[in-house]
Amino acid sequence: MAPRSTGGRLQITGRSENMMAHAALPQSNAFLLPPRVLNAEGVARKVGVEVEFAGPSAEQTILALREDLGGQLIEIDPHAFKLEGSAIGDVSVELDSRMLHPAKDGSGRIAVIPKIAAWFGSAASYLIPCELVTAPIAVDRLHEVDRVLASLRSLGAKGTQDAAFYAFGLHFNPEIPQQDAETATAFLKSFVLLNPWLRREVAPDTTRELLGFADPFPVDYVRKLTNPDYWPAMADFIDDYLAANPTRNRDLDLLPLLLHFDEARVRAVLPNEKINGRPTFHYRLPDARVSDPGWSIAPDWNRWIAVERLASDRPRLDAVSAAYRDYQGQDKSWADVMELVARP
Numbered sequence: 001m002a003p004r005s006t007g008g009r010l011q012i013t014g015r016s017e018n019m020m021a022h023a024a025l026p027q028s029n030a031f032l033l034p035p036r037v038l039n040a041e042g043v044a045r046k047v048g049v050e051v052e053f054a055g056p057s058a059e060q061t062i063l064a065l066r067e068d069l070g071g072q073l074i075e076i077d078p079h080a081f082k083l084e085g086s087a088i089g090d091v092s093v094e095l096d097s098r099m100l101h102p103a104k105d106g107s108g109r110i111a112v113i114p115k116i117a118a119w120f121g122s123a124a125s126y127l128i129p130c131e132l133v134t135a136p137i138a139v140d141r142l143h144e145v146d147r148v149l150a151s152l153r154s155l156g157a158k159g160t161q162d163a164a165f166y167a168f169g170l171h172f173n174p175e176i177p178q179q180d181a182e183t184a185t186a187f188l189k190s191f192v193l194l195n196p197w198l199r200r201e202v203a204p205d206t207t208r209e210l211l212g213f214a215d216p217f218p219v220d221y222v223r224k225l226t227n228p229d230y231w232p233a234m235a236d237f238i239d240d241y242l243a244a245n246p247t248r249n250r251d252l253d254l255l256p257l258l259l260h261f262d263e264a265r266v267r268a269v270l271p272n273e274k275i276n277g278r279p280t281f282h283y284r285l286p287d288a289r290v291s292d293p294g295w296s297i298a299p300d301w302n303r304w305i306a307v308e309r310l311a312s313d314r315p316r317l318d319a320v321s322a323a324y325r326d327y328q329g330q331d332k333s334w335a336d337v338m339e340l341v342a343r344p
Contacts, residue, residue: 031143031298034308036177046136048173048280049145049297052129053157053290058093061130061155065091068151088144090135095128129168136175136280146296159290168288170297172304173280176257181234183311184257185225187281188241190311191252192222193320196331197338198303199251202285214251214284218244226321238262242269253282306342316341 039045056064062081066073071086080094132152134145160168176183191198195216203213217225221244224230232240238258246269248255259266259277266275283304289295310317320341327334 032302032305033139034174034177034305035312036308037139038177039175040178044138044140045175045177046138047142047175048136049134049142050169050171050173051132051149051152051288051290051297052096052168052170053132053152053159053288054129054163054168055158056130056152056155058095058130061093061132061152061157064151064155065093065148068147088134088141088148089137091148092133093130096131136173139174142301143298146298149290149295149297152290153293157290159288159292159295160286161289162291167286168290170285170288170300172283172285172301173278174283174304175280179261179279181237182231184234184254185231185237186311186314186317187307188252188254189225189317189321190307192217192225193324194307194310194338194342195251196335197342198307200332200335201303202287202300213286214249214253215247217250221245223325226324228318228321234261235265238265242266246270248273248275251284253284256280256282303342309344310341
């Protein structure tokens, strides 16, 4: 089955007999590059990566990373550390709980007395995962993050496949290639169109509840967004997004990007939400299989590249949007269509 665009409409022709065999093939650990490698200033775009894991403490992890990657170790508190100037740039590791890091409380008051936070953090380390966060790294160096995963694995770090009731997250924070409303709209259009396929690829139906998927975008908002004539100005784009999605709980969380564009407009709706503004998308995945020696972040990144490719092809994006609005089937079948659209 192969898609083609005719007169502004996407048409689907005969289904390939090899489609399922193609889907079952092992995926390469080669990292694909986006169609736009440079940002508007002509500098290589960057992407930050966040990985959750359990097992070794934040301190054990950062010491091992310093051994492997070099850099200067900085202790923020007993359960939060930073490695500056490592072989892949700055890296931080901390227990994934804000209440355990009193120095990071942005309210202007002490959230927890440091000694109590240190004690509680030691006890909670058996229950709360650690989070590793890289500083933004150039997209053509993203493969180096797999080197960090190997370090975690050698320490005995555990991931989703080792947990009975918890999903360990993997997040990408790719820099937007151009900071304007048209680019932001194109990426979000592309993402919502491909999302049934993306969600299916990340985990099969039977494990989705366990893995704690973020909520998909509301259907009415997706219909609005995929209107081929919907190319709003920035203020309208932000207002529409906030009206339909006043939450961080989306696969593609745009709130950090929108706060970067217009902090006052976002804070008028979400005055207390924890958001750090930055010119990036925040793509949240619920599955980090850190202890699996065959696991790489490459397949998940390469599926994101499918989003970038469609977003960068305006005629095709409009055609797929029109096809979606005419479509009468279920998400599972639309995911089959989007698998074909996603192929290079």
